[in-house]
Amino acid sequence: MKLEAGQVAVVTGAANGIGAAVAAALVQRGLRVVLADTDSEALATTATELGNRAIAVPTDVADIEQVRVLADRTLAEFGRVDLVFNNAGMGTGGPSWEIDPGDWDRVWAVNIGGVVNGIHVFTPHLISAGQGHIVNTASLAGLTVGLFGAPYAASKAALISLSESLRGELDLVAPNIGVTVVCPGPVDTRMLRGLTDLATPPEGGATESEELPPEVMAKLAPMMEAVAEMATEMITATRAAEIILDAVESGKLYETTHPDMAVAARERIDTILESFGTTA
Numbered sequence: 001m002k003l004e005a006g007q008v009a010v011v012t013g014a015a016n017g018i019g020a021a022v023a024a025a026l027v028q029r030g031l032r033v034v035l036a037d038t039d040s041e042a043l044a045t046t047a048t049e050l051g052n053r054a055i056a057v058p059t060d061v062a063d064i065e066q067v068r069v070l071a072d073r074t075l076a077e078f079g080r081v082d083l084v085f086n087n088a089g090m091g092t093g094g095p096s097w098e099i100d101p102g103d104w105d106r107v108w109a110v111n112i113g114g115v116v117n118g119i120h121v122f123t124p125h126l127i128s129a130g131q132g133h134i135v136n137t138a139s140l141a142g143l144t145v146g147l148f149g150a151p152y153a154a155s156k157a158a159l160i161s162l163s164e165s166l167r168g169e170l171d172l173v174a175p176n177i178g179v180t181v182v183c184p185g186p187v188d189t190r191m192l193r194g195l196t197d198l199a200t201p202p203e204g205g206a207t208e209s210e211e212l213p214p215e216v217m218a219k220l221a222p223m224m225e226a227v228a229e230m231a232t233e234m235i236t237a238t239r240a241a242e243i244i245l246d247a248v249e250s251g252k253l254y255e256t257t258h259p260d261m262a263v264a265a266r267e268r269i270d271t272i273l274e275s276f277g278t279t280a
């Protein structure tokens with residue numbers, strides 16, 4: 001979908017990171033943007049920085065009623081909606097069996113439930129307008145094997161699958177409506193910093209991880225190396241936003257910020273097919 005001045009975009013998780021960068025890039029192109037986030041303070045600051053083409057609507061995407069209010073506010077303020085960026089996301093860490101079921105639920109409620117709510121509430125508006133684009137932010141973690149972050153990886157895998165179903169269904173009833181599922185690699189945001197700071201201690205400084213027993217540290221070492229490696233591959237949120245908007249304009253279903261890192265997805269599928277004995 002060609003991005004044009006006057007269009008209206010809803011961006012969730014817009015107070016910080018990739019969402020804020022996407023919102024800024026849209027405003028720069030002359031679009032009007034509705035920013036949604038649970039972090040009301042940062043949301044208000046981001047919206048103010050973006051000027052009078054942006055409004056803030058504090059929203060928990062996991063709550064369908066709040067997402068309905070988000071749509072009502074969007075239509076009341078701007079009278080139309082053209083693009084929906086289901087970007088809000090969160091993670092939790094630990095061995096799968098030790099993560100509290102409540103934490104599992106919350107990650108699923110936000111990462112999948114939030115996107116389902118966005119799709120449920122906004123898609124009918126796009127269908128009646130006969131045009132529009134939905135962007136769901138998954139992760140390369142959804143295509144590869146994620147250790148000590150299973151709720152996140154599993155939710156992002158489900159989000160890729162959900163986006164593919166949505167694409168197939170819209171092809172039948174409203175092919176003009178675009179769908180993009182973005183699988184970012186490491187992007188320099190608060191979320192990723194929380195992880196990489198653990199693995200890359202400041203010069204001479206101690207990290208939380210060094211306080212763990214040595215036997216646990218030894219087991220975690222390969223993962224910490226992988227996380228430290230991620231820090232070296234990080235791109236800015238502004239760059240990620242450019243890639244995402246290009247994908248919208250070129251109508252791509254799948255997009256990543258890090259094609260080289262995505263090769264792990266092929267290794268995984270090869271392992272699965274080999275195990276099945278699939279030869280063709």
Ligand SMILES: NC(=O)c1ccc[n+]([C@@H]2O[C@H](COP(=O)([O-])OP(=O)(O)OC[C@H]3O[C@@H](n4cnc5c(N)ncnc54)[C@H](O)[C@@H]3O)[C@@H](O)[C@H]2O)c1
Binds near residue numbers: 038114137139186
């Ligand atoms: N940064 C990365 O390296 C990376 C990599 C792959 C995927 N992603 C995905 O990109 C998206 C954006 O993450 P980010 O890196 O910008 O992180 P971030 O923490 O900077 O931003 C995420 C935003 O989502 C908001 N949010 C969380 N729960 C919410 C809820 N229930 N309702 C509304 N808003 C909520 C947060 O308040 C925050 O402002 C997420 O879906 C994340 O999983 C990020």
